[in-house]
Amino acid sequence: MSDLDEFLADAQATADGATEGSWTYERCGATPDDFGIYAEGAGAVVIAAESEADAEFIAASRDLVPTLLDGWRAVLALLDEAPAEPHPTAPQYTPVVSVASVRKALTDAMNGGA
Numbered sequence: 001m002s003d004l005d006e007f008l009a010d011a012q013a014t015a016d017g018a019t020e021g022s023w024t025y026e027r028c029g030a031t032p033d034d035f036g037i038y039a040e041g042a043g044a045v046v047i048a049a050e051s052e053a054d055a056e057f058i059a060a061s062r063d064l065v066p067t068l069l070d071g072w073r074a075v076l077a078l079l080d081e082a083p084a085e086p087h088p089t090a091p092q093y094t095p096v097v098s099v100a101s102v103r104k105a106l107t108d109a110m111n112g113g114a
Helices: 003-017 052-081 099-110
Strands: 023-027 035-039 045-049
Touching: 003 052, 023 052, 035 052, 045 052, 052 099
Parallel strands: none
Antiparallel strands: 023 035, 035 045
């Protein structure tokens, strides 16, 4: 297993271990800098944050991390499928994955289907 494979597996395990459902945040507590991050269906604060930017980032990460992982895997699959050998009649030409196919793979992952 490569370091990248291990990194992706660890990130997926972390995401899979988090409370499921969409996460939201709202101001709570005694000061204007106290925010709670709530997991849909959990009925309680999952974590507290000390700034709105932190709360927004933490809440968004619940959906962003799995989507980004899907994007990485889609691009890696494209690269794995790319021919490794030079073109038989034009050896100076080495096939590459097109930018358009990478963009499509990432867009598909972002939209929930790879």
